[in-house]
Amino acid sequence: MLSGAGCAAHGGTPRRPNLKPMKARLFSTTRGTAGETRRRKRGPHTESGFTLLELIIASTILLVLSTAAIPVLRFTMMRAKETELRRDLREMRKAIDKYKDAADSNLVITKVGSNGYPPDLETLVKGVPYGGSGTQNVRFLRRIPVDPMTGRAEWSLRSVQDDPDATSWGGDNVFDVHSSSTAVALDGTKYADW
Numbered sequence: 001m002l003s004g005a006g007c008a009a010h011g012g013t014p015r016r017p018n019l020k021p022m023k024a025r026l027f028s029t030t031r032g033t034a035g036e037t038r039r040r041k042r043g044p045h046t047e048s049g050f051t052l053l054e055l056i057i058a059s060t061i062l063l064v065l066s067t068a069a070i071p072v073l074r075f076t077m078m079r080a081k082e083t084e085l086r087r088d089l090r091e092m093r094k095a096i097d098k099y100k101d102a103a104d105s106n107l108v109i110t111k112v113g114s115n116g117y118p119p120d121l122e123t124l125v126k127g128v129p130y131g132g133s134g135t136q137n138v139r140f141l142r143r144i145p146v147d148p149m150t151g152r153a154e155w156s157l158r159s160v161q162d163d164p165d166a167t168s169w170g171g172d173n174v175f176d177v178h179s180s181s182t183a184v185a186l187d188g189t190k191y192a193d194w
Contacts, residue, residue: 078186081148085179088145089194092155092177095124095141102138107131115160117173149181149191156180156192167192 050058096118102108103116108128110116118124121144130138144153157169158176179191 075186082185084148085191085194088148089177089179091145092121092124092141096174096177099124099128099140102130111173114173115175117160117175119173121155121157121174121177147179147181149179149183152180154180 099108099118100116103110103114107130111119118140121141124141125139125144127137127139130136144155146153147155156167156178157174158166158178159170159172160175161172162168162170162175179194181191183191185191185194
């Protein structure tokens, strides 16, 4: 027969089979010293989650990173506005030059004393009779762009008769256009001087 301490025929106590599944037995009990089985203690050391110190450290790191990102974001937004301002100024100045070229070629009728420049920016948008017959109306500018620095479609204009350093428009014609903002650009120049 069978020999060993677990056999009833040889004076030992019979072994009882453990009916618990292996997985449940591993996670719910531990073996003690003399073969005894005891329950694991479930306390604050075995629970998952974050401690207050971990949350404070994580919040501090996020605060430092977001504080560093704000100036970069502000710089990027300002750079985008400056790029848009340069593009708008280039577009309007190109339209003024096209009008001047058409006036010099006698394709556009102009006022005496205007030196071939448009009387205002609205003339470039509305259009003027073009060519010898005057039946074709041509527009030089699709719309007057909004100044990204001021948020309005108001621009500082210069005429041919104005002094080069004048800050006000004489009203005779439009020779050049500038931003009406008094702010300083990222490179240290004034937007009104662009």
